[in-house]
Amino acid sequence: xxxxxSKANAAATATASVGxxxxxxxxxxxxxxxxxxxxxxKLIEKFGCQRLDQSLVSRVERxxxxxxxxxxxxxxxxxxxxxxxxLDVYEKGEKFYLYTGRGPxxxxxxxxxxxxxxxxxxxxxxxxxxxxxxxxDDEKCMxxxxxxxxSRRLARENAKDIIACGFDITRTFxxxxxxxxxxxxxxxxxxxxxxxTFNKVVGIFGFTHEDHIxxxxxxxxxxxxxxxxxxxxxxxxxxxxxxxxxxxxxxGESGKMSASDPNSAIYVTDTPKDIKNKVNRYAFSxxxxxxxxxxxxxxxxxxxxPVKYLGFFLEDDDELEHIKxxxxxxxxxxxxxxxxxxxxxxxxxxxxxxxxxxxTDEMVDAFMAVxxxxxxxx
Amino acid sequence: xxxxxSKANAAATATASVGxxxxxxxxxxxxxxxxxxxxxxKLIEKFGCQRLDQSLVSRVERxxxxxxxxxxxxxxxxxxxxxxxxLDVYEKGEKFYLYTGRGPxxxxxxxxxxxxxxxxxxxxxxxxxxxxxxxxDDEKCMxxxxxxxxSRRLARENAKDIIACGFDITRTFxxxxxxxxxxxxxxxxxxxxxxxTFNKVVGIFGFTHEDHIxxxxxxxxxxxxxxxxxxxxxxxxxxxxxxxxxxxxxxGESGKMSASDPNSAIYVTDTPKDIKNKVNRYAFSxxxxxxxxxxxxxxxxxxxxPVKYLGFFLEDDDELEHIKxxxxxxxxxxxxxxxxxxxxxxxxxxxxxxxxxxxTDEMVDAFMAVxxxxxxxx
Numbered sequence: 001x002x003x004x005x006s007k008a009n010a011a012a013t014a015t016a017s018v019g020x021x022x023x024x025x026x027x028x029x030x031x032x033x034x035x036x037x038x039x040x041x042k043l044i045e046k047f048g049c050q051r052l053d054q055s056l057v058s059r060v061e062r063x064x065x066x067x068x069x070x071x072x073x074x075x076x077x078x079x080x081x082x083x084x085x086x087l088d089v090y091e092k093g094e095k096f097y098l099y100t101g102r103g104p105x106x107x108x109x110x111x112x113x114x115x116x117x118x119x120x121x122x123x124x125x126x127x128x129x130x131x132x133x134x135x136x137d138d139e140k141c142m143x144x145x146x147x148x149x150x151s152r153r154l155a156r157e158n159a160k161d162i163i164a165c166g167f168d169i170t171r172t173f174x175x176x177x178x179x180x181x182x183x184x185x186x187x188x189x190x191x192x193x194x195x196x197t198f199n200k201v202v203g204i205f206g207f208t209h210e211d212h213i214x215x216x217x218x219x220x221x222x223x224x225x226x227x228x229x230x231x232x233x234x235x236x237x238x239x240x241x242x243x244x245x246x247x248x249x250x251x252g253e254s255g256k257m258s259a260s261d262p263n264s265a266i267y268v269t270d271t272p273k274d275i276k277n278k279v280n281r282y283a284f285s286x287x288x289x290x291x292x293x294x295x296x297x298x299x300x301x302x303x304x305x306p307v308k309y310l311g312f313f314l315e316d317d318d319e320l321e322h323i324k325x326x327x328x329x330x331x332x333x334x335x336x337x338x339x340x341x342x343x344x345x346x347x348x349x350x351x352x353x354x355x356x357x358x359x360t361d362e363m364v365d366a367f368m369a370v371x372x373x374x375x376x377x378x
Numbered sequence: 379x380x381x382x383x384s385k386a387n388a389a390a391t392a393t394a395s396v397g398x399x400x401x402x403x404x405x406x407x408x409x410x411x412x413x414x415x416x417x418x419x420k421l422i423e424k425f426g427c428q429r430l431d432q433s434l435v436s437r438v439e440r441x442x443x444x445x446x447x448x449x450x451x452x453x454x455x456x457x458x459x460x461x462x463x464x465l466d467v468y469e470k471g472e473k474f475y476l477y478t479g480r481g482p483x484x485x486x487x488x489x490x491x492x493x494x495x496x497x498x499x500x501x502x503x504x505x506x507x508x509x510x511x512x513x514x515d516d517e518k519c520m521x522x523x524x525x526x527x528x529s530r531r532l533a534r535e536n537a538k539d540i541i542a543c544g545f546d547i548t549r550t551f552x553x554x555x556x557x558x559x560x561x562x563x564x565x566x567x568x569x570x571x572x573x574x575t576f577n578k579v580v581g582i583f584g585f586t587h588e589d590h591i592x593x594x595x596x597x598x599x600x601x602x603x604x605x606x607x608x609x610x611x612x613x614x615x616x617x618x619x620x621x622x623x624x625x626x627x628x629x630g631e632s633g634k635m636s637a638s639d640p641n642s643a644i645y646v647t648d649t650p651k652d653i654k655n656k657v658n659r660y661a662f663s664x665x666x667x668x669x670x671x672x673x674x675x676x677x678x679x680x681x682x683x684p685v686k687y688l689g690f691f692l693e694d695d696d697e698l699e700h701i702k703x704x705x706x707x708x709x710x711x712x713x714x715x716x717x718x719x720x721x722x723x724x725x726x727x728x729x730x731x732x733x734x735x736x737x738t739d740e741m742v743d744a745f746m747a748v749x750x751x752x753x754x755x756x
């Protein structure tokens with residue numbers, strides 16, 4: 001979670017690449033050496049972030065008068081930049097806005113793609129603040145070599161899944177670059193572009209001389225939504241409004257049952273049977289090989305995928321603790337834990353499917369209309 | 379004069395740089411070794427153009443049923459690319475559109491800046507075709523480090539001078555990038571950008587690693603007006619319409635009385651007294667040092683600046699020939715030629731000033747309104 005002040009350079013470094021001998025994290029790749037785990041402490045240090053610690057979680061709960069989302073209580077969102085400063089001014093009665101987005105490269109989202117949106121919805125509801133959601137159809141057209149027509153179609157399809165997450169239309173503006181770039185937004189793109197040399201983007205993103213100039217010139221497009229003046233219909237005269245950007249470094253990981261097998265991802269279009277098969281077939285178990293051994297030694301929760309996913313998606317803290325204890329002590333079996341996970345995921349996906357079915361083209365138009373949002377801070 | 383088909387690569391090379399040991403011609407610099415003259419034959423060869431020869435001039439006159447403009451009759455516009463093809467389809471009843479533009483970096487234009495617009499007006503009137511005029515306020519903001527506000531202001535000021543050239547509002551759409559970039563135009567920018575690598579723009583424009591990404595990503599902005607789909611309000615459903623681009627390589631030269639002295643430029647804001655002083659002080663004469671020598675040997679017309687400028691701006695062919703003959707043979711003196719040039723320029727500038735004074739802000743708005751032009755081909 002990174003907060004951007006209205007400075008072009010800050011924006012340009014928000015997605016800075018971290019590469020060393022052990023792990024690579026950049027906008028296109030997240031990998032650790034020999035299938036190892038990402039070292040988040042190292043990431044926090046390299047990106048110049050701070051840990052989202054317990055005192056900050058408590059402060060959020062105090063300021064919003066509601067329990068913090070499981071994603072921060074349980075460390076799914078684990079780091080931030082200057083979030084404390086946003087809370088300082090929020091405490092004094094000054095609001096902020098949220099910015100998140102998606103590159104629409106595929107028809108169906110998997111669960112990992114939903115995570116930042118679920119978290120953003122919580123932030124919007126808890127802080128009662130406006131939200132802008134950027135669909136970078138231009139990016140996917142340039143990186144994935146999709147046609148403009150196909151990128152734009154996917155943007156609208158993805159918008160339906162995003163709207164299905166329950167965002168409040170009185171506080172939410174969704175825009176696709178191919179429609180919205182221009183005017184104040186384009187002017188800010190030029191302002192940012194003037195501050196960033198080719199050398200700088202090579203350092204940050206690793207571009208080469210054979211990369212096309214669309215890629216090289218693209219970073220400002222994703223930087224400028226962090227400046228309120230890019231949205232004159234929303235924030236005119238409010239140029240110092242701060243922006244909070246919830247973002248993920250590894251949506252991929254949290255969507256799949258097995259990091260190494262892309263078929264193991266659970267999509268929001270999956271049937272309960274699909275979900276059951278994927279969890280049973282792919283979710284690596286920390287339980288022991290025989291019931292006798294398991295009863296004796298218990299499960300290794302550190303490597304257990306079903307427990308990890310319950311940590312993401314089972315909201316009941318007590319039940320989660322109960323499962324961890326019973327399973328870790330060997331009284332509960334892998335099959336029972338997987339059964340509960342299948343229930344939780346099936347319910348989540350089925351709820352999403354119902355919500356998405358209710359999203360009409362007119363609703364997409366309404367969310368994407370360039371319009372003022374008079375009640376966005378109420 | 380270069381015609382662009384709807385191909386991204388063709389557009390990208392339209393402003394290709396030519397540099398060798400003798401002369402440099404690129405979008406920002408026109409210079410020949412040791413103050414020498416530009417070798418236009420070499421330019422034509424390097425840029426892959428054809429000479430705009432007498433047979434083509436005659437063809438234009440036949441097709442438009444009017445005398446060709448002095449700028450092509452006298453070789454001011456000296457080269458073209460595929461102009462013949464445009465005339466082939468024009469002859470069959472198919473129209474085309476014109477595209478020209480200006481980077482609004484200064485308040486007042488000098489005469490050299492007017493030349494392409496005067497020529498474009500002739501083309502519009504003669505062929506009865508629509509015209510799009512791009513004001514690259516974004517370019518000047520990035521290259522000249524002007525603020526966005528100042529660039530936009532200059533764009534509107536320059537639009538007034540352009541409108542004063544007499545363009546037909548029923549066939550002319552003027553746009554400034556900071557206002558117009560977006561939608562179909564931006565989509566075409568992405569299409570072009572995908573076709574151009576960093577190596578390619580380095581080869582064409584000489585960018586370095588320390589140039590900012592705004593410059594590196596800019597070429598598509600000037601390429602896409604050559605595609606009709608960038609103007610859906612004008613050319614919707616007319617994607618194969620051809621585009622003719624009148625352009626100058628050395629507006630600078632034709633605006634100044636002395637190539638080496640920037641103060642010698644005649645501005646459209648100059649008074650008759652300014653013009654008189656500049657012509658008398660700076661315009662290099664090909665006449666001889668004494669009247670006796672002059673009467674005996676005559677003037678060297680090749681190096682004579684007043685004769686060169688009469689060639690640009692004195693419309694009467696007979697009078698121009700008369701002056702050249704009398705002056706070249708020594709019967710006419712430099713003072714007399716300069717006097718005639720001062721008259722011609724003063725009249726031109728005074729006419730421009732009157733026309734510009736009549737251009738209101740409402741007229742600028744009208745020319746720049748994004749609107750259909752139902753009579754643009756009539």
